[in-house]
Amino acid sequence: MLNNTIPKKVQTVHMIAICGTGMGALACMLKELGLDVKGSDQNVYPPMSTFLEEKKVPVLQGFLPEHLTPQPDLIIVGNTVSEDNPQVVAMCENSLPCCSMPQAIQHFFGNRKILLVTGTHGKTTTSSLLSWILHAANQDPSFFIGGIVQNFSSNYRIGDGSYMVVEGDEYDTAFFDKSPKFLHYHPSHTILTGIEFDHADIYRDLSHVKESFNRLIMGLSKESLLMAYRPNLNVQELIKNSQCRCQTYGDIHSHWHIQSIYYNTPLTQFDVYFDNQFFHQFQTPLMGEHNLANILAVIAIAKDLGINKTDLAKGIQTFQGIKRRQEIRGVKNGITVMDDFAHHPTAVLETLKAVKPFYANGRIIAVFEPRTNSSRRRVFQNIYPNVFYPADIVCVRQAPLLEKIPENERFSSQELVDMLKQKGQDAHYFESTDQIIAYVIQIAQPNDLVIIMSNGGFDNIHVRLLEQL
16 A cells, blocks of 8 residues: 655665656755665666765665665655555555655655746756845855756755755656646745746646645745746636735736846846836846846846845856756857757747847857657647747758657657748758768858757767767
């Protein structure tokens, strides 16, 4: 029988599927708290295997039931784990105490004020910047984030301060709990960056996604502050009935908005207004209006936390970004290779628009691999052709792992390229990564930007390109 409880006293912890990014980070955090932590996984390979080894967290190969001997005080189950997993079966047969990853975070770190960052886009950048600004203001924050924050070279931190920044996504929690992860936290402050359809493997449609976010909004306490992105119509709709303190950001009709954007490479300068009164001028190395919106949300939350403008400005200007978000992997013969996580159509468009002003003397060569559960399905087939227009050349790879998608639901990279060509774009279809590399090497020129957009490893294309350019 499933025993979904956390004992009052926990010393030994076993984590099923420990090599996931979030699970690995949580393992290290619990280890730093003084707990005896180990875990198991089916695919144990670098970089997570070596990362956990360096942190002295044992990782066992496979999901053998004997890995649960001696019985741990608590088992934490990753959200990719199914109920027929051999360790889960043994766990249930012995009624061993278990919980999900977000349950564990709330339990072990809920004594801090949780600053929750959620929404379809921008969560990782926004939560990373908020963490860095709190650090710059000597608040010594903790954080748990879905990407490596360059300023900290980590995706987690345990500080002695009273704040913990948590990136909370709308994906489901565990096999025994299909509610979104973000519902498990009790935040004092929440940033909602926008709501769009995504995660087609677990959400039926946009209304299904909105149901989850509505549960989040309606569950916030009256004292907590919700900072909501007003330009998003789905957000506008859901915040109307919110019971908590609520402010908006993003346009002239919001509590917080931006004016006078000036590009002074490599920085962007902008003025922030609160309730139509000038608040302060800031500079950031981040590119694009979508990142300015992320920064604006953080400024608004920081003001409510009492962070002064000097510390705010210093934190914003010295923020180095996060890995895989407009991350420059190298420059060879004047050709820049950039890595970006963009895969949702909105993210692709905003990223391409963001980088264009900074590479005005060359061409934007967009290399796209549809790899997520949503992008490998046809749900965005007719939307993707409308988002690549800021690019000069578009290279689209055949979507990997299509055999896992029902045939009538599969995304077609060839069809995307055909539609881009109909719109007059210089677009090309490739069956393999090798073919893309050979083509880019042939056509790339000094001052060009090659931006690689995928949420996966993409066959190590970044390193291979830089070696061969």
